[in-house]
Amino acid sequence: MATENPRRWWALLVLATAQFMVIMDTSIIGVALPEMQRQLGFTPGGLQWVFNAYVIAFGGLLLLGGRLSDLLGARKVFTTGWIILIAGSVLAAAASTAWVEVLGRAVQGVGGALIAPAAMTLLMMLFGHNQKELGKAMALYGAAAPAGGTAGVFLGGVITEYLSWPWVFIVYIPIGLATLAATGLLPAVKGRRGSVDVVGAISVTAGLALIVYAIVAENLIAGAAGAALLVLFLIVQRMVKQPLMPLSIWRTPGLATANLAMALLGAAWIPMWYFLNLYLQQTLGYGAFASGAALLPMTVAVMIFMIGITARLLGRFGAKPLIVLGLAVLAAGVAGLSFARPDGSFAADVLPASLIAAVGMSLAYIPAMISAMSGAKPEEAGLASGIVNTTYQVGSAVGLAVMTAIATSQDELIDGFQGAFIGAAVVAGLGALLSVVLMRPPRAAVQDLDTVSV
Incomplete structure (x- = not known):
């Protein structure tokens, strides 16, 4: 003992x-x-x-x-x-x-x-x-x-x-x-004792950085180099004896579809949060303190739902319905932000839509995490958790790069913000649709999960 x-x-x-x-x-x-x-x-x-x-x-x-x-x-x-x-x-x-x-x-x-x-x-x-x-x-x-x-x-x-x-x-x-x-x-x-897959770690990190740079800078060469590094990462994972990510893990039931949902969740949520900050200050003229206070209702809603509500709903309805509903609600909330006006107000243009988006995020996040881990063997649960953590970060980075490219392509600041919100809403909606089509109910639920950045 x-x-x-x-x-x-x-x-x-x-x-x-x-x-x-x-x-x-x-x-x-x-x-x-x-x-x-x-x-x-x-x-x-x-x-x-x-x-x-x-x-x-x-x-x-x-x-x-x-x-x-x-x-x-x-x-x-x-x-x-x-x-x-x-x-x-x-x-x-x-x-x-x-x-x-x-x-x-x-x-x-x-x-x-x-x-x-x-x-x-x-x-x-x-x-x-x-x-x-x-x-x-x-x-x-x-x-x-x-x-x-x-x-x-x-x-x-x-x-x-x-x-x-x-x-x-x-x-x-x-x-x-x-x-x-x-x-x-x-x-x-x-x-x-053991070996460290340094080549794998460097190739995936540098590859991701180059992909993000290529999207924002519209640089085809950087994009090709980033893609080549990501391919190198996969080759290394197949060849080395102790890889960072054994490719066999992807045979785990539900892992791929849950990671796809997590990537699209990050690709929609993080750009929304980023551009909402900028809209509050650069368009509505809020100071830093007022902007932070304006975002508090949204972040408090996320905390309340994640801690007190989502777990109960998960036990009753299972992961897939909550992931689909959460992504769909997130899409609706972010789409609502796309109607934000240059002379708008917090009460009309920000608060309702941001609270809807927060509910959607809260409904989808934990179920997607659990779905990614539920089919893994006990000895692979840690690896599955690490992969879904990584996937969320990757989705966030690529999503923000894409929405930044959309925003900076517009002549007017408000048009750029609206375009970014529309793009993020499309990503969340696509996530909901793909989850309906591809995701199967997990055979078992995992109770203990690692927490990732929201």
């Missing part, structure tokens, strides 16, 4: 804080984007790299982070991830040019890719011996994600309005140092 760690609940607080901060890192920068654009000289098309640099590094290296956690020990990788995240925060805060800011965000993403899988490994070590405690621990750990997203929106507005945009990164430094000081609460984990 495994020995209980007497400090396990304090250790959980450290892990939940890490999850909170990693997720907050994707939302806290949203309301600061217009100010960063003005001060650092980002072009309208280049601004999306502040978000995508983090997402690409995080998503592209997530599977590598999980592998390193197994080989080197989860606590060591968790600690290293925080050191890298702090370094990236310092670089992003001190940036005086656009490219340095993007570099800092990418470094933050590398740190996040090490922290997230290591934290889940440590959580399983602390509570895996007791299913009742594990359920409570997973609920608390999982709640940290929507809480981080909500806090990021609000704090980003407060910090940008009353301090300045570099402080959205500076805030990570003291919290990171405090987390490093508390890593002694975490269990020491011995590593094991």
Whole structure:
């Protein structure tokens, strides 16, 4: 019988804080984007790299982070991830040019890719011996994600309005140092022998970055190079003895269709959130604080639905109906935002549609995650979870790149925003349609799942 760690609940607080901060890192920068654009000289098309640099590094290296956690020990990788995240925060805060800011965000993403899988490994070590405690621990750990997203929106507005945009990164430094000081609460984990698929990790991350660049810059050569690197990744996964992503995992029932739904969910939700931030500030003239406050109803709705409602509906109706309905509702909400006017108001043009979109996101997200993992063998559940995490990030990055290309192709700012919202609505609607056609009801449900950035 495994020995209980007497400090396990304090250790959980450290892990939940890490999850909170990693997720907050994707939302806290949203309301600061217009100010960063003005001060650092980002072009309208280049601004999306502040978000995508983090997402690409995080998503592209997530599977590598999980592998390193197994080989080197989860606590060591968790600690290293925080050191890298702090370094990236310092670089992003001190940036005086656009490219340095993007570099800092990418470094933050590398740190996040090490922290997230290591934290889940440590959580399983602390509570895996007791299913009742594990359920409570997973609920608390999982709640940290929507809480981080909500806090990021609000704090980003407060910090940008009353301090300045570099402080959205500076805030990570003291919290990171405090987390490093508390890593002694975490269990020491011995590593094991094995190889690291560095070529696979580099090829998939660089390939994704080039694809995103090609879409925004309309560069065919970059697109071809990115595609070639992604093909190389698949070849490497077939050839090496210990790949990051064994291709046999895709024979798991329901994995491919659930990942498709997650990719399209990210490709619709993240562009909507990104351009809604810009619409509030650049068209309606909101300040950073007012913009963050305007987004709070949407993010609070996501948190309430995910934690309190979706799980109950899932038990009653199953995953597929909720995924289809969620994507369809998201499409309706985002389509509603496309009617936003240049002289619009929050109450008429933003609040109703954004709340509808939030409900759709909340209905689809957890069921899609569970559907991706439900057919996996127990020993492959972690890999399936890592893949669906990565897929969501990839979908977010590519979706944002496509909608940015649509927005910047328009002459008027409001036309660009409306075009991006229409594009995101089409993506969500396509996701709902493909889920109806392709998805089959899972044979079993997975109760414990890893949480990804919303």
